Amino acid sequence: MVSEAENSREQKTPKIPVWDLPDVPKGELPQHIQLQRTRVHCTFDAPTHTENVQYSGAYAAMGVDNSLRLGEFRKNFKVEVIKLTEDDMEFDMIGIDAAIANAFRRILIAELPTMAIEKVFVANNTSVVQDEVLAHRLGLVPLQVDPRHFNYISENDEPTEKNTIVFKLHVRCERGSPRIKVKSGDLQWLPNGSGFVRSTEKSNPDSTSKTKTYTSFSSSQDSLPEFVDKPIAPKHDDIVLSKLGPGQEIELEAHAVKGMGKTHAKWSPVATAWYRMLPEIVLLQDIEGEKAEELVKKCPVKVFDIEDFGKGQKRATVARPRSCTLCRECIRGDDWETLVAVRRVKDHFIFTIESTGALPPEVLFTEAVKILEDKCERVISELS
Numbered sequence: 001m002v003s004e005a006e007n008s009r010e011q012k013t014p015k016i017p018v019w020d021l022p023d024v025p026k027g028e029l030p031q032h033i034q035l036q037r038t039r040v041h042c043t044f045d046a047p048t049h050t051e052n053v054q055y056s057g058a059y060a061a062m063g064v065d066n067s068l069r070l071g072e073f074r075k076n077f078k079v080e081v082i083k084l085t086e087d088d089m090e091f092d093m094i095g096i097d098a099a100i101a102n103a104f105r106r107i108l109i110a111e112l113p114t115m116a117i118e119k120v121f122v123a124n125n126t127s128v129v130q131d132e133v134l135a136h137r138l139g140l141v142p143l144q145v146d147p148r149h150f151n152y153i154s155e156n157d158e159p160t161e162k163n164t165i166v167f168k169l170h171v172r173c174e175r176g177s178p179r180i181k182v183k184s185g186d187l188q189w190l191p192n193g194s195g196f197v198r199s200t201e202k203s204n205p206d207s208t209s210k211t212k213t214y215t216s217f218s219s220s221q222d223s224l225p226e227f228v229d230k231p232i233a234p235k236h237d238d239i240v241l242s243k244l245g246p247g248q249e250i251e252l253e254a255h256a257v258k259g260m261g262k263t264h265a266k267w268s269p270v271a272t273a274w275y276r277m278l279p280e281i282v283l284l285q286d287i288e289g290e291k292a293e294e295l296v297k298k299c300p301v302k303v304f305d306i307e308d309f310g311k312g313q314k315r316a317t318v319a320r321p322r323s324c325t326l327c328r329e330c331i332r333g334d335d336w337e338t339l340v341a342v343r344r345v346k347d348h349f350i351f352t353i354e355s356t357g358a359l360p361p362e363v364l365f366t367e368a369v370k371i372l373e374d375k376c377e378r379v380i381s382e383l384s
Helices: 004-012 031-038 070-074 097-112 131-139 290-298 361-382
Strands: 040-043 078-084 088-093 114-127 163-171 180-183 241-245 249-259 270-283 304-308 313-318 341-353
Touching: 031 040, 031 341, 040 313, 070 180, 078 361, 088 361, 097 270, 097 341, 097 361, 114 131, 131 241, 131 249, 241 249, 270 313, 290 304, 290 313, 341 361
Parallel strands: none
Antiparallel strands: 040 341, 078 088, 088 341, 114 249, 163 249, 180 241, 270 341, 304 313
């Protein structure tokens, strides 16, 4: 049954016919729809409005064209570098869709070439690490060399100075000595190619022809101008490959070739490449006094701060919104969702690249842009 209070409330609230409602302004979206279009709303339960509206006529009834225009894209697209070190880079990509940001991430991980050890010729290995495991560890050692100076090699190609890099590893622990560590710094670059004689040559010692090794270098790699001042070497010298006890020895040759991460992870030029949407924290009301101090304590990453107005008046402010990790602690509890809004900007991405050391992170990003450009040109040529 309907109570008297509900009846009185219905009598006080006037009913407005649909045709008497004000018209929606043409050429612009209402504020709540614009927020749904451009922001991800992070509620206590789960994020909402996560999808991107791609249909050009989605807001045609309101006079808004939702199609993607090249001129607007050029106007809105920006790349702002926030942090740049030798191996790390953090930058903002503004005005793009999540699909494009993800395309850069996948290209960085899987389609940028590097040099990595592919073949290992073991002459002697008396350590506790098996040959296969040792070869796998060697393959994961990052090499500080620009892959753009080398060519790809196929199964039928001969290893030359243009497609192969040769390293030598020979470490022995003498009897009576303590155990020693074999590290990546023990790899020695052989600019003249392999020093191991092919097994077919060993079986024919009377042959008068020139002794053949496992490579066919016509010139020394250290004579090339790109390697005169910067010899080829592992990026890090302290990567442990094995441990040798007294009397144990490792002697081998490792041949590095050019490849991509989609073939094997050892050719991936990045330790990781990832992105996240820009956090946006909005205080829906002024939060003052003890409530402000409670809000500051609720956030584990110190997004909020206290602003002192004097005379004991304190108010909460959003000091570090980029530090937000979407833990949503600030909106947990009674009525906090009515005071604080946690959002994500859909077209603003914080992108982070961690290079393994083969190339600087800024060079990796520019190379990824070139690869994406080549893909687009290939699609256009196929469609035309």
